[in-house]
Amino acid sequence: MAGWRFDDPAWLALLLLLPLVALLRRRKGVPAIVVPEAQNWHVPRVTPLPWWPIACAYLGLTMLIVGLARPQVLTMPEDQNMRGYDFIIAIDLSTSMYAEDFQRGATVTNRLQAVKPIISAFINERPSDRIGVVVFAGRAYTFAPLTFDHDWLRKQTARLSIGLIEDGTAIGDAIAVSLTRLREGWKDDGELREGSFIVLLTDGSSNKGSIDPRQAAGLAAADSVAIYTIGAGAEGMVTTPIFDYAGNRIGTEQRESRIDTLLLDDIASSTGGLFFRATDENAIKEAFESIDQAEKTTFDAAPPLVSHELFVLFALVGTATFAAAAYGAGIHTQVGERA
Template identity: 30%
Template sequence: MISFNHPLMLLLILFFFLFLILKKSGLVAIPELKLNLVNWKGFFPKKNKLMEFGNFLCYFFWYCGIIFLIIALSEPIVFKNKQVYTDAGSSIMFLLDISPSMAAKDMNGETRIAAAKKIIRKFVAKYPGDSFGLTALSSSAALILPPTIDHKVFLSRLDSLSIGELGDGTAIGMGLAVSSAYMTRTKLNSSYIVLLTDGENNTGEINPKTAAEVLVNKNIGFYVIGIGSSGYTTLEYTDRKTGKTYSGSIFSKFDEVELKKIAQYGNGKYASASSPEILENIFNTISKQVPAAQSNFTRIIEENLYVYFLSASIFSFVLVWLLRRIFMRVYL
């Protein structure tokens, strides 16, 4: 709903059009002003159709600029409803494998990482009042984003993740250590780590068993999801650092036994997803076990649209100047 802080200013629009009508009828005259943007004797000489069209555009955008300026002076505002959550909610850290094997296209034609990102987006949408964080792992691990209530930032960081940024190994132990190191410092009601990977731990200085046991001591919920299946599959990805594209057929080694052990070490749960449908079912199950923030109220906030109309007004005046001085090569 749009309102105005100074609605009487809108009457200037009526006066402006009334002035144009009186001017056209010859009842009023405008004093000549020596300004670069104003020439009420005509913008262009009517030599040809192109000049006439340019003349029309100049008048049109000039009038639009004046109208936008008047609207800006009236200070238009729009009221929006915003859900405000009063309890802390859950803190959920996604630990996502970005090793090259996650580019395997065995998820109904999608890559494993694309399927993972898609289902994470759906899951986040179900928890508007909860915090989400992101850690990436490959041959090393890095905290991409600590848990935040700003879901737009989270999803932006999620989309920006690309295959091969952290090497070509799978350091699950390091990934768990990085994730749990931050999660233990949070003061939220409940904390969870969701690991999505397709490989076995084959690098890193930290043993997955040691890292997973820390989760038990800190009372952090733990889910391990294995993506993909063992066997030959196609792979294709572009290394952002070098710009080189890799493609071909690889033998995917999916160590489900090891992933189950890691889940047990962390007193967590393991599930395997060989298709997007199964992956979605797994996340539906998780959503039943992870409570969403419930206590909330609706706050009405107002957004001032002044700057948008002022920008449109300035843009219109600049466009008139460009038409007169550059494109039409007319100088006052």
């Protein structure tokens, strides 16, 4: 066993009310009626309530409150040597990602909004992988380092928005920053790890950055890191929203979209990856299916703990003790009536 925790500990504050309830119950007054010559009246014997039904009631309340706080036992997985991949997803956040040439049902959406659920679904399906995110436009930055915390990663990627970085498309810088993050994740200094990949999503051609994309791809190939490139969106004239200085949408216009498919294909082929066009809704899925065929690697990082819910156990015990309290109170009432 690795430990335990409460997933919703705020409920435990209700435990502070139990001593207050007990105090108020003890201070409760009993009304009295003065009757002349009361000694001539027959007064039935009043039997005080036994201690154990009261104790069962308080214990039942305690167990139910603790159960609502969702106690969990944390254990290490049976296979502590987790096997999986290291991935960096490099996402283009240039203003061209505003182009509205993706359709979700009857709704037209921009390129970034179309990509987000695909990335989230991928993260969901990779529980044994360490995944990081690099974002780029005119420059490239680490948005999330390699992590097993996929819940946190999904929440962070859902917050991605265009305009966070100066405009442009620095594909070479995106590859270089991704390589830096992967190198930090390798087990030992100087040891190259199989199973490290980069997935690069972009909708344009490289026009910014301090390193040439093909030169960056050469560095990736030297490190045995495959790059899967995905060209998102249509080419030609596309509908793009217009915003004012306050960020309010004020209309649309037609802008030309160019995707350097030759560059993306060169990057993928020179590193052992594949190039896909994102106009095909299955393109990203096919890219990750190809990754599934790669050899997995063993991480020496601590694997995430497995949680086991104890709510049902506490709820059953609490209900049982409440039933015992009710049973005891019922017997006491019957005895008092017979007396």
